[in-house]
Amino acid sequence: MADPRTTKPLARLLRYARPHRRAIRAATLYSVLNKVFDLAPPVLIGAAVDIVVSREDSFIALLGYAEVGAQLWILAGLTLAAWAIESLFQYAYALKWRRLAQTIEHELRMDLYRHVQGLELAYFEDRSTGGLMAVLNDDVNQLERFLDDGANTAIQLVTTIVVVGGLFLAVVPSVAWMTMLPMPVVIAGSVWIQRRLEPRYAEVRERVGQLNGHLVNNLGGIATIKSFTAEDYEVGQIELRSRAYEAANRSAIRLSSAFVPGIRMVIVIGFAAILVYGGKLALAGELNLGVYSVLVFMTQRLLWPLTGLGTLLDQYQRAMASTTRALDLLDTEAKIVSGEVALAVEDVRGEVSFEDVEFHYGRTSEDAAPVPILRGLSVRIEAGQTVAFVGATGAGKSTLIKLLLRFYDVVAGRVCLDGVDVRELELPSLRRAVGLVSQDVFLFHGTVRDNIAYGSFDASLDEIVEAAKAAEAHEFIMALPEGYDTVVGERGQKLSGGQRQRVSIARAVLGDPPVLILDEATSSVDNETEAAIQRSLERITKGRTTIVIAHRLSTVRSADRTFVLERGRIVEQGTHVELVATGGLYAALWRVQTGEAA
Structure with a gap:
């Protein structure tokens, strides 16, 4: 199958908009009919001139209305x-x-967001x-703006060329070629432009993405910027x-x-030729004066809209650059696919096993070999058991959690829940069964x-309060200005680190997962808060x-x-007492943390 990214952006957009074919056809028909009737005034002006000049011999008189006054009333009607x-x-x-533009904009944004999720x-x-x-x-x-206005402009431009060109060929074929003379130049210039x-608008969209990225990054890290008095530096970066x-x-x-400007000069040459050549025919009596009037007005109606091609092409190229980026994102294939x-x-027992697991993240460059994180790791965790993974930073502890939740897939081996490879499980089923309390x-x-x-959106207030009590969060929540209805601010900035952590624990408890993961849940809190969190964890870990x-x-x-990891391997395991007595890596870490050793 051909890569959709090699297809022209407009073709990809039309393929995406296929469910709206009927609405597109109706909108196109309305645009065409509007332009057809919009071209009527020049014809009517020509008819008026014909009445004044020809009187009883005018075109309308041929329809059976010889009286000039009646002709004028008919023309007015x-x-x-x-x-x-x-x-x-x-x-x-x-x-x-506009409705179509809004609908496609909404659907595309939702499809993109759903796909990105x-x-x-x-x-x-x-x-x-x-x-x-x-x-x-x-x-x-950007795409919505083009559909809102640009599509109609393009359709009406084509309609003008077809209708007026056809009219000239039917009425005055000897002059029609002059009207059409600028067309090849205009079309060739349009294609060239x-x-x-x-590529220029593709570069524009890339630059605006980089600018947005830096703005979002700065706003998220505003506290760090202020603490290091880096405001001027970041202003320079933005x-x-x-500027780019x-x-x-x-x-x-x-x-x-x-x-x-270039197109205008081409057009005015054609317009001037019509004025001169058509005028000579009218003066010589070879062309009706009314027809000459229509010819002049219609030439202006035909050629002058072509000057808007510059704006139209600008809109079109901006829209197509945006369409390419949006549809490329939509065509990005997920590498983690849900099982079946x-x-x-309620049926999950909670038995977890890592069987000869190997894992590495992607390469940092084309020449660099992947750095192994886990190497032949095997661990079995019985249902209802509480186990711990400890070790130095970078030993692979948090990677185990990412593999269990299928944020990543193993390179070799397998991770199982209740004996079933997590790659075979539906992702929603897996992640509902595993609750995560992260340090971040x-x-x-x-x-x-x-x-x-x-995550438990239909929970009642009583259930929420019970979960908060289990996490020892209820007391501080009730002390907030509006209790449970207090707004926490973006990223929970109105709460302290310990308060945010307890809200996170309450959130995990409310889902009542059979497997609970605590990833450095007390790493960034004070001793008193740690003690409170430990008390709540002792309660909520029972039975799971x-x-x-x-x-x-x-x-x-x-x-x-407790399992001790070093460089992606289990080097020690046992209870706290057993590991301290062994005198290995765990015991050394214990002595450092208790102050017995440097």
């Missing part, structure tokens, strides 16, 4: 009818195109949030990216702006209640499989079994 019908179709096409974690780690935001928002909006604008965006735009604008085995949470707590901008109920990742060995003393 036709004028009113043409304007009314033209206005009706203008309303119809504007309504249809299904991509693996590695995809997001390799890309900036701002760059994705530029595609999901700016690029989709389009080919050169395409200025560099904004400006330069890319300037390059495209310089080319697109040159198009209109469904698991009901993320709270959404909303109320405390909303954040605890996140619990996996604890920790640096502080004091937090895992009560674990049923």
